[in-house]
Amino acid sequence: MTEIQKKELMKVATSVRMSIIEATHAAKSGHPGGSLSSADMATYLYFSRMNIDPENPKDPNRDRFVLSKGHAAPLLYSVLAHRGFFPTEELLKLRKPGSFLQGHPDMKHTPGVDMSTGSLGQGISAACGMALAAKLDNKDYHVYTILGDGESEEGQVWEAAMFAAAKNLDNLTVIVDWNNLQIDGTIEEVNSPLPFDKKFEAFNFNVVVIDGHNFDEIEKAIEIADNTKGRPTAIIMKTVKGKGVSFMENQINWHGSAPNDEQCEMALAELRATLESL
Helix, strand or coil: CCHHHHHHHHHHHHHHHHHHHHHHHHHCCCCHHHHHHCHHHHHHHHHHHCCCCCCCCCCCCCCEEEECCHHHHHHHHHHHHHHCCCCHHHHHHCCCCCCCCCCCCCCCCCCCCCCCCCCCCCHHHHHHHHHHHHHHCCCCCCEEEEEECCHHHCHHHHHHHHHHHHCCCCCEEEEEEECCEECCEEHHHHHCCCCHHHHHHHCCCEEEEEECCCHHHHHHHHHHHHHCCCCCEEEEEECCCCCCCCCCCCCHHHCCCCCCHHHHHHHHHHHHHHHHHC
16 A cells, blocks of 8 residues: 555545534434444545445445444444445434434445444344345345444354354454443453454464554455455454544443534534645
8 A cells, every 4th residue: 555545545534534523413313433443444444445436336246345343333334335336415414313323234225235234232143134135146235234343242253253163164254343331431341352363363363463543454354355265354453432532532421422522523623624734
């Protein structure tokens, strides 16, 4: 990746973060913290890696993305809007009556959403099904899914991991957003799923651990995943909850709280400054 390409991705990711703030502020609800932490990976996938076409969102040969931690819907919607699946103005209708941007992703009504998610632990199972379907249909599309670290306390996650390895789903990449905070506290305080790397290795995954805010590391990890044969890959990305907005970073109260007017303007001012510096 050239420095110019990296800078462009950083600009997009910053714009995505601004939209996350604007959308949750307009809705007066939502989950900004975990949306901000996954913004760099989602930006890379949608703007640099995945085979997708906003003009043909149901292309049977497209790559698939499943947001297993469905409460981070503001992230998915923001990325889709900036990628051209629908106007960014729609983001201000998040969670509003009549809007197609519900509190959790809805594949039936939102262009670009590949799977309805929200019940934690189930998204990775759906991603496994998509990857197996590609194998059975002799298709070469890839399936990416982002899980929360707290979500990984769900038993269904590990049943799906067992299935993915048993079926040699090398067209599946599982990405864990390891920001260390969930709704009730740190993951260690609630019900530690650590160590992620050793657990996925025990389930016969190829495992890569990265800084989830470093585009060079993100690209290298995705290339490893895309080129691994015979087994699925898990990317464990260390991230910062609320990344990009200093007063939100590593603060558990921003897991599921929307910014008020003053906080919204503070956050946007900080992100604008970041964008101008790039």
